[in-house]
Amino acid sequence: MTQRDLRKYLQRHNLRQSDLAWIAGVNVRHARSWAIGEYAVPRYVELILNALEEGCITVEWIARMSDDKLPADMKYV
DSSP states (O other), X not given: OOHHHHHHHHHHTTOOHHHHHHHHTSOHHHHHHXXXXXXXXXXXXXXXXXXXXXXXXXXXXXXXXXXXXXXTTOOOO
16 A cells, blocks of 8 residues: 555545554554555555455454544544
């Protein structure tokens, strides 16, 4: 997944970099570095985003599996 692909994905799903950070289990600086092309998007992030897009998993599932609370303001549908 390229930086451009990631940015399109975030726009298409109305996600912020902070949402991406929560989904990937990293801090916002990591997500920002992927979005601006400073670092390549890790393969595991691409796989998670593809699984979300295809409906194989949900952000609620991620929250249950990680014991992290789903952010109240996350807009992912």
